[in-house]
Amino acid sequence: MASATGKRNTKTEAKIKSAFTTLVKSKGFEAMTVSDIARTADINRGTFYMHYVDKFNLRQQLINDTIDDLTRILVERVNPTEPTISQAGKSVVDVFQSQSIAKALQYVKNDYTFFDAISQSGNDMSLYERFKDVLKRLIITQAKHRDAEPQTIYNGIPADYAMEILVSAVASIVWLWIRRGCKESPEEICLIIERNKTTAPADILW
Incomplete structure (x- = not known):
């Protein structure tokens, strides 16, 4: 998965993916925010933005990885x-x-x-x-x-x-x-x- 820094952090990205999956089920994709994802993944927003541009980019990157x-x-x-x-x-x-x-x-x-x-x-x-x-x-x-x-x-x-x-x-x-x-x-x-x-x-x- 390509990140903004060009480096892969599997552990962090796995936590973000897990948070994304949880929030889609509980809130729906349209209602979730980057703050929701960061909070659920137990990371700060800055860390999220080191890997993804926004939630749409996150979803697309997850599909690309799959x-x-x-x-x-x-x-x-x-x-x-x-x-x-x-x-x-x-x-x-x-x-x-x-x-x-x-x-x-x-x-x-x-x-x-x-x-x-x-x-x-x-x-x-x-x-x-x-x-x-x-x-x-x-x-x-x-x-x-x-x-x-x-x-x-x-x-x-x-x-x-x-x-x-x-x-x-x-x-x-x-x-x-x-x-x-x-x-x-x-x-x-x-x-x-x-x-x-x-x-x-x-x-x-x-």
Whole structure:
């Protein structure tokens, strides 16, 4: 997390994050002030301003840190040698590897109070869209590892739409899980994502 001084103070920033999460739940994001955050974190206002410009900058930096962590889990540890699966007579890479997804979901569950606070702070869709961007990066990264030639059409669907369909399905499942309180285990959500890969929308309706 970048601070005004360019130095990272994990302990102080952890206290500020905890205070932010608590105050969003108790007062709401709009009502909280920097003084509230400093008092709850047991720091002075000057210390807060050494790390963040204001509460909006704090929220954005927390989201940025979260996306950075998810990127490391999902993208930077990608395994291009993961075995392929057979679908409709074609060999395709399982771009959303269960092991990586499970680690990402466990990360979310471990920090659920923060994700719950963000969803109540009026900025949850920003995090949702950023999460979709991470999934897109994952697909692009794996394609580069496999030296796959980019296509403009996938099964009759323009590439941009095909990408959106793919990442939106996974992101929506994860987001519903968060809004439901992360009640299911990461393994259960991974199973739902796996089943979604081979389940047509019409199969759900009928």
